[in-house]
Amino acid sequence: MPSDLYLLAGRYRLIERLGQGGAGTVWRAIDEMLDRQVAVKQVRVPEGLGPRERAEFADRAMHEARSAGRLRDPAIVLVHDVVLEGDQPWIIMDLTTGRSLDKVIKERGPLPPEFVAAVGLRVLSALEVAHAHGLLHQDVKPANILLESDGTAMLTDFGIAAPMGGRGDVFGSAGSPGYMAPERLNEQPSGPSADLWSLGASLYTAVEGRAPFERALPAAVAAAVLLHEPPFPARAGRELGGLLMAMLAKDPAARPTASQIRQVLTRLAGAGPASAPARPRRWWLLPAALAAVLALGAGGWYAAATLGGQDTGRYATAPDPCTLLTDAQAAQLVKGTPKRSLTRPGECQWLIREGTLPARSLVVRVWAERPTGDLDGPQVAQRRFASEKSTRAAAEGMGQRQAYGSVRDVTGVGETAIAQNGFKFYINSTESGTADSILLFRTSNLLGEVVWHREDVSAVVAPGDEAADAMADPQTALAAARLVAAALAK
Known part of the structure; x- marks a missing residue:
């Protein structure tokens, strides 16, 4: 092995760069202590930060990476270690052999709805584990969904995960505009439904072969997310297409919950397109009924649940x-x-x-x-x-x-x-x-x-x-x- 390759923390020898994005650069490396290959992410530190801000960013990145390291699920790429050199955070993860969903889409085009539903179930499982631990992923997109040789999916890149109820991304918006929920683009408080919105956008891309808010310029993509509705995903079929449209609602309260998403994806993933039996269409997936639900205002799913007799609690909305x-x-x-x-x-x-x-x-x-x-x-x-x-x-x-x-x-x-x-x-x-x-x-x-x-x-x-x-x-x-x-x- 060449001795001039960078040795991180006296242990991880960087071999080659695997990819680069807005959140950082990922390297293939050798863990010389355990003699195994790992993936090492060099977290991108925003430009223009002073010494105090750089230290705050590094501390927060380290803390959140440690929190992500506690997550355990078959669909989560494990985080093993976090390292700080100077004020540069590094995250050490499992090196997976899977190919990213975005590359598969580019090569094969639109994917079968039942396969997309199965991918969605795996990613949903990973997100539910993260949410149960109080963490938001914040960057769910096809590039961060890996497909193994047997077709199973894994969710990677928890490096920019953030705690629920925190102050948000004060050092710049992490994530990709076409896969960031409207509330995140507006720098408003976000919760699990923001990750589920991103999952909906990712599954839409997989089944249609193009992103729901595809535009030529990033600014136009962001504007479309905030102001426009995506075309109905015709290749998805009525049920999956209706679910994806509901997941992409502008109002977080109008989106289906994780359990509701799981019910539909489980049914769709369990039958092939040729042998699928006729299924009763749920009222909330029909276009006319969906419009009626959205017309409930702060309503959506929340209002529908309220009408069903659930206790909303003392506060319909939070006070100023x-x-x-x-x-x-x-x-x-x-x-x-x-x-x-x-x-x-x-x-x-x-x-x-x-x-x-x-x-x-x-x-x-x-x-x-x-x-x-x-x-x-x-x-x-x-x-x-x-x-x-x-x-x-x-x-x-x-x-x-x-x-x-x-x-x-x-x-x-x-x-x-x-x-x-x-x-x-x-x-x-x-x-x-x-x-x-x-x-x-x-x-x-x-x-x-x-x-x-x-x-x-x-x-x-x-x-x-x-x-x-x-x-x-x-x-x-x-x-x-x-x-x-x-x-x-x-």
């Missing part, structure tokens, strides 16, 4: 978070005169600057969960809260320059609540960094989060000790959360 604290209350909490702003739908920030630089901020986020076909609104919120709790508990400890404290139960805020502290050292510093005190709570079908963030906090312990809890100010976050919960109870 900027109304949950008065300016006087916020000023007392942050010890100054903050600037209030709705930073994104469902999120309000009260910010104090010192000179031109942010010094401290109080962020309030709220979102209402809606019924699915199986669970009512409060049950969905309970499941989401439990997922958030387990995901955050798994982050406890010191990783690179960031530390998370333990997750603690909190009483007196909503029906149930947890708190966690975080501390992040500035790049190349063991003396100062940023501190966060975070409180997440649930009441009925609504979840809320309060984040008390401070810059330039002096470290009072060395990295690796109880850094997160030692530098925290949990009382401010707790006081703010109690005021928010009281406002919601009115």
Whole structure:
């Protein structure tokens, strides 16, 4: 083996570049410790970031890759290791022999509907495992779906996966415009339905041989996703075509749930085109009925479930978070005169600057969960809260320059609540960094989060000790959360 090939972390010898995309570059490598081939992804670091932003990006990429490494499913390409060299994150994964779905489509053209349904079932299984662990994939597309020689499919590239309820992709939109759900293109909060939208777009491409929003320019693709409906996928047949159109609805609430998608794909994948028996068409897949469902407004699937008698919970929609604290209350909490702003739908920030630089901020986020076909609104919120709790508990400890404290139960805020502290050292510093005190709570079908963030906090312990809890100010976050919960109870 040539000795001049790059050796990553003293262990992974890069052999050849396998591919490159917006999220990074993938290399074939040899794990010299275990003498086996692996795939190594060099995560793309956005241009134009300052030292602090590059460190934040690297820390977040490492944390999310570790979270992805806990996922286990036959349809998931396993993540084995994460490495940080300088401020460049690398992700080590299984090296698969499968060919990407996009290459198969280019060579063979449109694929049979029953085969596409079987591929969809495998990818859906992978996504359900990720969602159960509180993670969104964020880049489901044909290039990230691998087909093995036996025809089974695997989902790869969990490197840009993000936690549900997080702040989103603050360093630039990861993913491909033609396969990003409208809410992600609009930089709005996204959930599992965004991944399911991307799955629908991928299956549409496979069965039709072209993308649903195919245009000559990327900007035109994004505009089509936001403003136009795709042509009905004629090659898919009525049932699969109707399902794909429902999955590509602009409104997340109008899309079918994972369990509803699974029911249809299972039926379609189980019979060949020649021997398929006549099947009763479900009302929600018929064009006229689908239009009626969409006409229910914030409705769609949610409204249909509500009409079926499910408990939506106390909150039909989440209230404006900027109304949950008065300016006087916020000023007392942050010890100054903050600037209030709705930073994104469902999120309000009260910010104090010192000179031109942010010094401290109080962020309030709220979102209402809606019924699915199986669970009512409060049950969905309970499941989401439990997922958030387990995901955050798994982050406890010191990783690179960031530390998370333990997750603690909190009483007196909503029906149930947890708190966690975080501390992040500035790049190349063991003396100062940023501190966060975070409180997440649930009441009925609504979840809320309060984040008390401070810059330039002096470290009072060395990295690796109880850094997160030692530098925290949990009382401010707790006081703010109690005021928010009281406002919601009115």
